[in-house]
Amino acid sequence: MDGKILTLAGGVGGSKLVLGLANIIDKNNLQIIVNTGDDDLFHGLHVSPDLDTVMYTLAGLANPETGWGMAHETFNLLDMLKRYQAETWFNLGDHDLATHIRRTQLLREGKSLSEVTLELCSSIGIGCQIAPMSDQKVTTVLETSSGTLRMQEYFVKHQCQPIVNKVEYVGSETAEPSRAFDESLNGAMATIFCPSNPFLSLGPILSIPTVKHKLSNLKNRIAVSPIIGGKAIRGPASKLMTELGYESSAAQVAYQYKGICDVFIIAEEDVHLSPVILEMGIEPLVGPILMNTLEDKINLAEFIVSQFND
């Protein structure tokens, strides 16, 4: 066991807690592993929506209103792409596009996504360690009432409207955890599951071979519910879980982490679910999981860290 705190994150929900953690944990010890199941090509550019959201958040560049994209953003390039009759349903700002152009170029030069992420983060002054879940391509694909959709198609183009029958992580079976992820899996002193969508954000991370097995050997594994009173704090988690035939509840999220989670933090509203969660071998714990202000984020981070045992 080293001092590393492994944090598994998706996009906006994940980045909120990550920001709280980055404010209280020594940057050298905070290893953030981000979902790349949403990664996609737009206009030939490699876009990593969740990596971008976490990066922009930690660099203080994020749009505080949306949670994704950059603050003070302009969309001149996209306007021009529209004139060229390109498909422009995926919103890409001018500053944001610099990230995708740079990432694509560095990947084409033969660097891994981990190396590229490190380079981008260092350029914009991010001290903590952010890495993709894998350097291989894993694509979250949804079988829906509107056909087979990739994540951003479902999320942005179709606004989460189609009914989802199945979620798959294509490429996952042959992917490996990125080196930073694997190192943390081999001895992190604690693991935090951010309040991200268990199927669309943390699901892809957990689908990579060896990940669940290695997590089962760690301790201080703490998850935060993205659901309060049966409703997702944000995003389509609740609708999606129902469509997949699951109950939309914090307990159901906890169940997804059965065997790899010690403590599951829920809202006061969900205290009645405690016995069910306990039966899974997970300790339910009421905590301040709703994060709006920076103070909320730091509060939750401190609450989580206070649960760690040596």
Added chain:
Amino acid sequence: MDGKILTLAGGVGGSKLVLGLANIIDKNNLQIIVNTGDDDLFHGLHVSPDLDTVMYTLAGLANPETGWGMAHETFNLLDMLKRYQAETWFNLGDHDLATHIRRTQLLREGKSLSEVTLELCSSIGIGCQIAPMSDQKVTTVLETSSGTLRMQEYFVKHQCQPIVNKVEYVGSETAEPSRAFDESLNGAMATIFCPSNPFLSLGPILSIPTVKHKLSNLKNRIAVSPIIGGKAIRGPASKLMTELGYESSAAQVAYQYKGICDVFIIAEEDVHLSPVILEMGIEPLVGPILMNTLEDKINLAEFIVSQFND
């Protein structure tokens, strides 16, 4: 002979006359062939500086102050690329970058540069036919006092400061004229050499195998001097010609087109060069070659067209 008017153009100088011509010639008959020796990759994107300048000019999108780039342009993406420590000496605006992103994507999809150019032009409402000189890569390379430089390195990064010893068109020997170019070469009713740099803009076009030979069989071949009184109207033509050991004069430009040019239009100031030009088998003709206003451009275009014989 068909009704096609083949126009050979470089960047800013070329685009001025092209705009004049587009105002008076039936768009279906105006075939503009543009130098692509300046084409280069920036941030992994295929930039065609001269094609862009001609396109933006004809679409009414060009920056009237610089002659290149777009009007009302912003540079937010480039600012962000700077933060990512990318090399940003080549000015790329946000709107302009849409062109490069779209072109690069369409090329990667397997389209030829001719096809891509056609598609871009049609999207922004350009009716006349613009095509690259070739669909193969031809790169203008300069041997200089600062080492071997590609065109934009020489032009933008080094601001034309290095002394040029040699100009080469790398890839030219195996390149072919684009289909549109070849069709015009096989029977245009007239050919216009825009007042572009004879070595850096029209040189690459003329270096492609078969081009000079086919031009030698055409008639109504009219060139416009880019030099007045020994000085280039714009750009480094004068400095470059001197460095290459040539006299910096309209006559020297005419000499570059010997055997493929019938009429060479010069400024009043250069009327004393008429005997020398005549000796080359080219008819010197004083005309309104200085183009500032749109009226000037149309005037010169009309003057040229009035020289055509059946």
